[in-house]
Amino acid sequence: MEKSEIKEYPVCPVCGSEEALIATLANEEVSKGINTNVVPHNLHTWPFMMRNQNYPLMIGSRAPGGNIIIDVCKGCGIIRAVRVEVGEAIALDKTPKIG
Ligand SMILES: [Zn+2]
Numbered sequence: 001m002e003k004s005e006i007k008e009y010p011v012c013p014v015c016g017s018e019e020a021l022i023a024t025l026a027n028e029e030v031s032k033g034i035n036t037n038v039v040p041h042n043l044h045t046w047p048f049m050m051r052n053q054n055y056p057l058m059i060g061s062r063a064p065g066g067n068i069i070i071d072v073c074k075g076c077g078i079i080r081a082v083r084v085e086v087g088e089a090i091a092l093d094k095t096p097k098i099g
Contacts, residue, residue: 004066004087009080017075020082024074042071042082049089057091065089 010018026041049065051057069083 004085007084007086009082009084012073012075012078012080014078014080015073015075017073019074020071021074022071023082042069043079045069047089049091051091059091059093061091062088063091 012018020042022043023041026036026039029039030036046068047065048068049063051061051063064086066084066086066089068081069085070079071082072079
C-alpha cells in the first residue's frame with residue numbers, strides 16, 4: 001500500500017481496558033520461545049477495498065483499501081478494531097496471503 005495511514009486503538013471504548021485476548025495469548029506464547037511469526041497476534045484481519053460493485057474487478061486496478069485488525073477485549077468481551085490500515089489497494093489475480 002502506498003500513502004498508508006495507520007490508526008491504533010489501544011483502549012477499549014466500552015470498558016477502558018488495554019488488553020486484547022488474542023494479542024495477550026500471543027505474547028504469552030512468544031515469551032515461551034515460540035516463533036513470533038507462527039502465532040496469530042489478533043483475532044482476524046479484515047481486508048477491504050472501496051470499489052464500484054457494479055463493475056467487474058480489473059486486475060491491477062487501484063482503489064482506497066486496507067485492513068481492519070480486530071481482537072476481543074479482555075475486559076468486557078466485545079470484538080473491536082485494534083488497528084486500521086488505510087491506503088491504496090491493488091487488485092491482484094489471486095488472494096494475498098495474510099499472516
Ligand atoms: Zn472492553
